[in-house]
Amino acid sequence: MPHNIYLPNLARVIYIKDEVPGERAIRTFHLEPLDGGWFDHECGQCAMLSVFGRGEALISIAS
């Protein structure tokens, strides 16, 4: 069975840092992989982050 690209990598939020307060607050979320693995990426790629039951967002990756 080939790797199923549609199965997500699971991660836990371990720390949230408030960068900028206010109505358009900016926070940095620190994630820890749950299944031991993480993902490789190439320049220009982004990641779709989803929280089950809440929604999803496209996140840029800074190399």
Added chain:
Amino acid sequence: MEKILDKKRLDDWAAALTNYEVQAPSQEDGIWGFQPVNGPVRLDHTNTKQPPKEFAFPQREVFFTFEQIKGEAPRLTQVLPQAPRHAVFGVRPCDGRGVPRMDKVFNDHVEDTYYNTRRKNVAYVGLACNKPPSANCFCLSVGGSPVSTDGLDVLMTDLGDRYFVAAVTDAGKALMAEAAKVFSEPSATDQKQVKQAHAAAVAHPQRAVNNPDQAPAKLKASFKSPLWDELARACIGCGICTFLCPTCHCFDINDEVHGKAPLKGQRVRTWDNCQFPDFTMHSSGHNPREGTGARLRQRVGHKFQYFYENFGMHQCVGCGRCITECPVGIDIINVVNKVAENAA
């Protein structure tokens, strides 16, 4: 493997395929569609309203289910397709040519587990178009043919009271082997007649995209042409053109939540549509394809430029559904020809 099938034995062939769910064109309220065979198989159809792409790429499918108890890690359960083996009769050669194009899309760089699991369980039994089944057929001008075997496992040709049946792939040979007794060997006359039928089919007049080999360059040069807005002025963004296209494959992925405590749901893939304004809408509100002109350009460009640049072939197979079914008369042949004529 080439055989003759008496038309009276077609149902016997279908009935012998007990290891398959046999699908064939069926007419309901004047509309042809593929349906499970539940009676005599009819192959007197024009072309089905929907192409047979749904057998490998359904409108909606579940990828996995999830369940999460607060404070614990979510549990995911992969849902792989349990689709039966399908034998799909009456596939027109244009739709057959859509199959390898879809195969490329779902296997380029990465393999799509869901598509491939379904795809390997589908056998396509084609029916040559002795005459164009639609006034908007244009397969010849996009590299196809009314007797093409591309993407098909079997090609049947109507010879009046019998079919000339040719296996194209091993899967096709297996389909014919399941009912070996219903076939007979073709005579020299049968061989001669099928060649005549194919020659006549190819010679039958069709509409045409002019200079299709030049289309990629012409479209590329016309990216900023005001013609796109003009040609798309009537578009109401209903998306019928892409939903009925045998090679359109865009999809969206969403989570459907069924319970909150514990959190339960499933991740689902559904067809999406580049003719919808929201298709490219960013969360910021910016839309890089804001108008119908930009969206028409995307659809036509994908068929005649971008896919060609990626895979060396036009994505359009010339079935003509998008022309026939468009409620406002947008005609992809006219669009490509006009844009190409006006290209710098």
